[in-house]
Amino acid sequence: MRSRLEIRLTAADVDQRVVIRRLRPGPDDVEQMTDGLGILEECDAQSFAVRTRDGQLVVIPSTRALAGKVVPPAPPPRRRRKVPNLLNDAAARRVTAQLQYRYQRPDDLAGGYG
Secondary structure (H helix, E strand, C coil): CCCCCCECCCHHHCCCEEEEEEEEECHHHCEEEEEEEEEEEEECCCEEEEECCCCCEEEEECCCEEEEEECCCCCCCCCCCCCCCCCCHHHHHHHHHHHHHHCCCHHHCCCCCC
Protein backbone atom coordinates (compact mmCIF):
# COMPACT_ATOMS: atom_id res chain seq x y z
CA MET A 1 0.00 0.00 0.00
CA ARG A 2 1.33 3.41 -0.90
CA SER A 3 0.99 6.34 1.46
CA ARG A 4 -0.40 9.67 0.32
CA LEU A 5 1.55 12.84 0.86
CA GLU A 6 -0.63 15.17 2.85
CA ILE A 7 -0.06 18.50 4.58
CA ARG A 8 -1.74 18.30 7.97
CA LEU A 9 -0.58 21.63 9.37
CA THR A 10 -2.72 24.61 10.30
CA ALA A 11 -2.23 27.90 12.12
CA ALA A 12 -3.25 26.05 15.30
CA ASP A 13 0.02 24.07 15.10
CA VAL A 14 2.24 27.14 15.56
CA ASP A 15 4.81 26.63 18.37
CA GLN A 16 4.73 22.86 17.94
CA ARG A 17 7.49 20.61 16.59
CA VAL A 18 6.79 19.67 12.97
CA VAL A 19 8.34 17.96 9.99
CA ILE A 20 7.71 19.20 6.45
CA ARG A 21 8.75 17.27 3.34
CA ARG A 22 9.51 19.62 0.47
CA LEU A 23 11.10 19.86 -2.94
CA ARG A 24 14.32 21.80 -3.35
CA PRO A 25 16.45 22.46 -6.40
CA GLY A 26 19.26 19.96 -6.81
CA PRO A 27 22.19 19.53 -9.16
CA ASP A 28 21.50 19.50 -12.92
CA ASP A 29 18.05 21.11 -12.44
CA VAL A 30 16.70 17.97 -10.75
CA GLU A 31 14.44 18.57 -7.77
CA GLN A 32 15.22 16.67 -4.58
CA MET A 33 12.98 15.84 -1.63
CA THR A 34 14.21 16.90 1.78
CA ASP A 35 12.69 17.19 5.26
CA GLY A 36 12.62 20.24 7.48
CA LEU A 37 12.33 19.53 11.20
CA GLY A 38 11.79 22.15 13.87
CA ILE A 39 9.33 24.46 15.59
CA LEU A 40 6.61 25.90 13.39
CA GLU A 41 6.70 29.69 13.82
CA GLU A 42 4.35 30.82 11.06
CA CYS A 43 1.78 29.08 8.92
CA ASP A 44 -0.36 30.74 6.24
CA ALA A 45 -1.64 30.00 2.74
CA GLN A 46 1.66 31.07 1.11
CA SER A 47 4.35 29.55 3.31
CA PHE A 48 5.52 27.75 6.44
CA ALA A 49 8.29 29.12 8.66
CA VAL A 50 10.19 26.50 10.69
CA ARG A 51 12.92 27.26 13.27
CA THR A 52 15.51 24.46 13.20
CA ARG A 53 17.52 23.15 16.15
CA ASP A 54 20.50 25.34 15.23
CA GLY A 55 18.31 28.48 15.29
CA GLN A 56 18.00 28.95 11.54
CA LEU A 57 14.59 30.07 10.24
CA VAL A 58 13.62 28.10 7.13
CA VAL A 59 10.74 29.50 5.06
CA ILE A 60 9.08 26.89 2.86
CA PRO A 61 6.70 28.10 0.15
CA SER A 62 3.40 26.19 0.12
CA THR A 63 3.96 25.34 -3.54
CA ARG A 64 7.12 23.39 -2.61
CA ALA A 65 5.66 21.59 0.45
CA LEU A 66 4.61 18.01 -0.21
CA ALA A 67 3.69 16.78 3.28
CA GLY A 68 3.73 18.04 6.83
CA LYS A 69 2.67 16.95 10.28
CA VAL A 70 3.16 17.57 13.99
CA VAL A 71 5.76 15.26 15.59
CA PRO A 72 6.54 14.47 19.25
CA PRO A 73 9.00 16.64 21.20
CA ALA A 74 12.69 15.88 20.78
CA PRO A 75 14.06 13.30 23.22
CA PRO A 76 16.26 14.64 26.01
CA PRO A 77 20.00 14.60 25.25
CA ARG A 78 21.78 11.45 26.30
CA ARG A 79 24.17 11.69 29.21
CA ARG A 80 27.67 10.43 28.68
CA ARG A 81 28.75 7.57 30.83
CA LYS A 82 31.48 8.50 33.25
CA VAL A 83 34.60 6.40 33.26
CA PRO A 84 35.26 5.25 36.81
CA ASN A 85 38.37 6.70 38.46
CA LEU A 86 40.36 3.60 39.33
CA LEU A 87 43.17 5.53 41.00
CA ASN A 88 42.66 7.70 44.03
CA ASP A 89 44.51 11.00 44.20
CA ALA A 90 47.50 9.67 46.18
CA ALA A 91 48.02 6.76 43.78
CA ALA A 92 47.75 9.11 40.80
CA ARG A 93 50.42 11.40 42.30
CA ARG A 94 52.74 8.42 42.88
CA VAL A 95 52.35 7.18 39.29
CA THR A 96 52.93 10.70 37.94
CA ALA A 97 56.09 11.11 40.05
CA GLN A 98 57.42 7.71 38.90
CA LEU A 99 56.82 8.54 35.25
CA GLN A 100 58.47 11.93 35.61
CA TYR A 101 61.52 10.33 37.25
CA ARG A 102 61.81 7.61 34.57
CA TYR A 103 61.76 10.03 31.67
CA GLN A 104 64.32 12.53 32.95
CA ARG A 105 67.55 12.97 31.04
CA PRO A 106 70.58 11.39 32.73
CA ASP A 107 72.23 14.74 33.53
CA ASP A 108 69.02 15.87 35.30
CA LEU A 109 69.30 13.04 37.82
CA ALA A 110 70.91 13.64 41.18
CA GLY A 111 74.67 13.22 40.84
CA GLY A 112 74.60 13.23 37.05
CA TYR A 113 77.21 11.54 34.88
CA GLY A 114 80.08 13.75 35.08
